[in-house]
Amino acid sequence: MTKILIIESNTPEMNAVGGIACGGFLRTILGLRPTTEVHVASPYGGKLRRGVFDDVDGVIFSGSGVAWSTDAPEAAGLRKAMEAAFMAERPVWGSCNGLQLAAVVLGGKVGESPKGHEVGLALDLAMTEAGGAHPMMAGRDANFAVPCVHRDEVQELPEGAVLLASNDHSPVQAMVYEKDGVDFWGTQYHPELSASEVGTYLNRGIFEGHRHMQRDLLSADFDPQAAARLGAPEGALTLDTRARELLNWLDHVEAKRAA
Secondary structure, three states: OOEEEEEOOOOHHHHHOOOOOOHHHHHHHHHHOOOOEEEEEOHHHOOOOOOOOOOOOEEEEOOOOOOOOOOOHHHHHHHHHHHHHHHOOOEEEEEOHHHHHHHHHOOOEEEEOOOOOEEEEEEEEEEOHHHHHOHHHOOOOOEEEEEEEEOEEEEEOOOOOEEEEEOOOOOOOEEEEEEOOEEEEEEOOOOOOOHHHHHHHHHOHHHHHHHHHHHHHHHOOOOHHHHHHOOOOOOOOOHHHHOHHHHHHHHHHHHHHHO
């Protein structure tokens, strides 16, 4: 049985009021692969136990709604956790904050997007030539849309990282880093989240200004007209389609486990 460890990247205070960031991963992974054994650990809740990465097949770093960026002093514990996951040479996935965290740990730069928040769906995503050849993007159309919600973005790729997808809002929408024992795949968008889950985030925090999108987000997963109003191509929000990269990563983890 494949064992996945999710690193919860919200604080205990946020989790206490319903702000758990790993929930989308739990629902989506079990929807895609019901036999997967999934565990959760929270660096913001205290030090991770020694050897926490030794007995798992893959590690996921979730998104986050914290006020600070991944290069801030407050995120030091999270960065240390990712460094340890890389040292353990486990396949690592990162969504949104997780992608930004990897960029910082590996030597890149992050910052607040000059184009503001990207909320609802990341639209007109386009694969690079490298993306078209990489197994992370297998099954994707050349142009696609996926649920997203973010303020910060990767603004300088780490040396050695490979850009797989981009759009006009944030040039780094998907990247991999596969060298020196590091096996990282990640996206700025959220293949683990449904549109309705993104819609719930518009009730609080920095994304409240986008509430005009909430009604369509809350119904877009089952209402094609609402999905079209958000700009989604037909079928883009079905589980197997919007979670395509994550499904490919699970295949990757299982292949490495079996090797």
